[in-house]
Amino acid sequence: MTVRIASVQAEAVPGAVEHNVARAARFVADSSAAAADVVLFPEAFLTGYDKTVFAGVLPHLEHRTWLQPLQTAVDETGVTAVVNTALQAGEHRTLTDLLIVPGRRPHPAYAKQHLHAPEREIFTPGTRGYSFGVGDLRFALSVCYDANFPEHAAAAAAAGATVYLNSGAYFPGGERRRDLHLAARALDNGMYVVYSGLVGAPSDFIGGSAVFDPLGRRIADVTEREGLAIAEIDPALVDEARRDQRMWSDRRTDLGAYERSASLSRRHSPTASA
Numbered sequence: 001m002t003v004r005i006a007s008v009q010a011e012a013v014p015g016a017v018e019h020n021v022a023r024a025a026r027f028v029a030d031s032s033a034a035a036a037d038v039v040l041f042p043e044a045f046l047t048g049y050d051k052t053v054f055a056g057v058l059p060h061l062e063h064r065t066w067l068q069p070l071q072t073a074v075d076e077t078g079v080t081a082v083v084n085t086a087l088q089a090g091e092h093r094t095l096t097d098l099l100i101v102p103g104r105r106p107h108p109a110y111a112k113q114h115l116h117a118p119e120r121e122i123f124t125p126g127t128r129g130y131s132f133g134v135g136d137l138r139f140a141l142s143v144c145y146d147a148n149f150p151e152h153a154a155a156a157a158a159a160g161a162t163v164y165l166n167s168g169a170y171f172p173g174g175e176r177r178r179d180l181h182l183a184a185r186a187l188d189n190g191m192y193v194v195y196s197g198l199v200g201a202p203s204d205f206i207g208g209s210a211v212f213d214p215l216g217r218r219i220a221d222v223t224e225r226e227g228l229a230i231a232e233i234d235p236a237l238v239d240e241a242r243r244d245q246r247m248w249s250d251r252r253t254d255l256g257a258y259e260r261s262a263s264l265s266r267r268h269s270p271t272a273s274a
Contacts, residue, residue, distance in 0.1 A: 006036035009209035011200030015050030025073035032077035046085035112143035112156035188270035190242035214241035
């Protein structure tokens with residue numbers, strides 16, 4: 001059974017949680033109109049990605065009324081949403097993926113594990129991975145910098161994931177690095193990689209929302225400044241890629257100790273004759 005996914009590319013207004021939640025609800029409706037089963041949002045979409053906002057009062061889940069418009073959209077459409085937000089969790093601040101499923105309370109499913117340098121001053125890293133199932137597919141969660149680490153996606157694949165979701169916010173100049181990491185994670189593990197990226201304020205974020213197939217090929221993206229990248233996720237293609245590209249099944253976990261030689265002499269050029 002295939003699953004249809006939508007990846008959002010959009011701008012969030014820093015600090016305007018109510019506005020951003022309402023926009024997220026509209027993107028859920030748009031995803032439903034495109035017959036999507038799952039929709040993925042960019043990093044910190046509900047709060048905006050802004051250091052001043054991160055250091056201020058953040059939303060929390062003790063009272064969830066602020067999420068009601070988004071929950072209503074999910075309940076009415078049947079679309080499952082993965083929405084990242086800066087979140088106050090007790091004494092800790094996290095960059096958290098909320099899993100919003102029809103008929104259930106929003107669940108703080110995953111907190112970003114690899115924090116980028118400025119984020120370490122504010123946020124606490126997550127301590128575990130997370131995946132959820134839809135049909136014959138298993139979706140693993142990650143946030144931005146997580147995808148830069150091959151072992152993060154490999155751990156997801158080892159735990160049964162066939163789709164790796166990544167919510168991000170890339171700064172100008174990061175296009176090549178972003179796309180190279182995402183395509184490599186797909187090819188490394190023979191799984192789909194779905195990326196959702198912020199655009200706009202306050203740091204001219206560059207978007208790049210796209211879907212990569214299990215061979216690392218881009219199969220969907222957003223051609224306008226804002227919009228949805230839509231793709232069919234087919235478990236048969238995962239099976240085919242892992243059968244033909246043997247890196248996943250052939251990788252070794254018993255490579256042994258790493259041997260280091262002594263320093264070798266450098267080759268010296270002959271001294272010229274006088």
